[in-house]
Amino acid sequence: MQLRAQRDQREKRERRAAGRTRLLVCAAVVPAVLVAAGCSSDSGSDDAKDKAAKESAASESASPSPTVQAAAYGKLPEPCSVLAKKSLKDLVPKADSGKEGGSNDTATRAGCSWDSLDDNGVDGSQFRWLSVSMLRFESDATRGAGDKLAHDNFQKQLQDAQATKDAKSLKTEQVEGTGDEASVVRYELKKKEGTFKQQTVVARVENVVVTLDYNGAGLAGEKAPDADDMVKDAQKAAKEAVAAVTKANGPAEGGGGASSGSPAPSDAGSESASASASKSS
Numbered sequence: 001m002q003l004r005a006q007r008d009q010r011e012k013r014e015r016r017a018a019g020r021t022r023l024l025v026c027a028a029v030v031p032a033v034l035v036a037a038g039c040s041s042d043s044g045s046d047d048a049k050d051k052a053a054k055e056s057a058a059s060e061s062a063s064p065s066p067t068v069q070a071a072a073y074g075k076l077p078e079p080c081s082v083l084a085k086k087s088l089k090d091l092v093p094k095a096d097s098g099k100e101g102g103s104n105d106t107a108t109r110a111g112c113s114w115d116s117l118d119d120n121g122v123d124g125s126q127f128r129w130l131s132v133s134m135l136r137f138e139s140d141a142t143r144g145a146g147d148k149l150a151h152d153n154f155q156k157q158l159q160d161a162q163a164t165k166d167a168k169s170l171k172t173e174q175v176e177g178t179g180d181e182a183s184v185v186r187y188e189l190k191k192k193e194g195t196f197k198q199q200t201v202v203a204r205v206e207n208v209v210v211t212l213d214y215n216g217a218g219l220a221g222e223k224a225p226d227a228d229d230m231v232k233d234a235q236k237a238a239k240e241a242v243a244a245v246t247k248a249n250g251p252a253e254g255g256g257g258a259s260s261g262s263p264a265p266s267d268a269g270s271e272s273a274s275a276s277a278s279k280s281s
Contacts, residue, residue: 068139071146072206076134077248079112082241083132091214091233092116092128101133110134124222127193131213132241138207146207147180154181154204157211161185161200175235179205179242186231194219197227201238208245212238 080098088095094116101111111133119125137149162172167187175182182203189196194217201212214234218224 068141068145071137071139073136073146073208073245073249075107075248076110076136076208077244079106079110079132079134082112082134082244083237084240087237087240088114088130091237092130094118095128095130108136108138120222124218124220126216126222126225127219128216128225129214130237131211132237133211134241134245135209135211136207137209147204150204150207150209151181153209154202157200157202157209158183158185161202164189164198166190167198175201175203175238178235178239179203179210182238182242184231184235184238186227188227189215191217193217195224197225197230199227199231199234201234203238203242205242205245210238210241210245212241 080100083091088098092114095114098112098114101113103109103111111131113129113131115130116128117125118127135150135153137146137153139146140149143149158172162170162185164170164187167189170185170187172183172185175184178201182201185200185202187198189198196215196217198213198215201210201214203210203212212234214230214237216225216230
């Protein structure tokens, strides 16, 4: 009996020892499983992030670029033909022909000038100088619509005329019925040859800016021209030049003459009134 009892106790101890061994093995296995699961989870998270980043980049690349409305006018008229022969006869009666300005792109920038000297000998002479310049702006996805760019240049042209050095009796007035917006800057400029009466009309029609400079003087004792008459003549001529721009683009040409995204002129500008007055000296 005693031997059997001892054997039973020994078997119980062996079973308890075997149980403890299994617990230790399982305890060692569990952290390894957890580590493996953790690594697997992190890898999946990184893959998801990479996939999301790639999808986001693909979405951005597929997004359309910003666009602006195409400019209305795609061309400019021949600059020395914007005024009728009768108009030129009234403005610059002794002018033989116009002198076209130099331009690398006459579809974007063009101009023409005329000068007239009516020499009356000992009674003096009448001098007149006329210039028409045109700038066309194309719509640009970065800089904006053509008509907006033209409006900005319209404002700049007015400011340039108003800033003419030594200008006297300077006035700025709006001009009605000429394009989408127009103003005239008038003043006197005294030079050694005489007092020049200067009129600068700046007008915008759609995406084109037209600047007309007209000045005159009575030389060698001749009576100075009437400034009010010269302003009226300049306004009439500017209206005619604007109409020539519209006619050149016609119904079939307007509303899409320039494509959006095309570069606009980088150095938009025309001769200022001070430059025109200096040419008349």
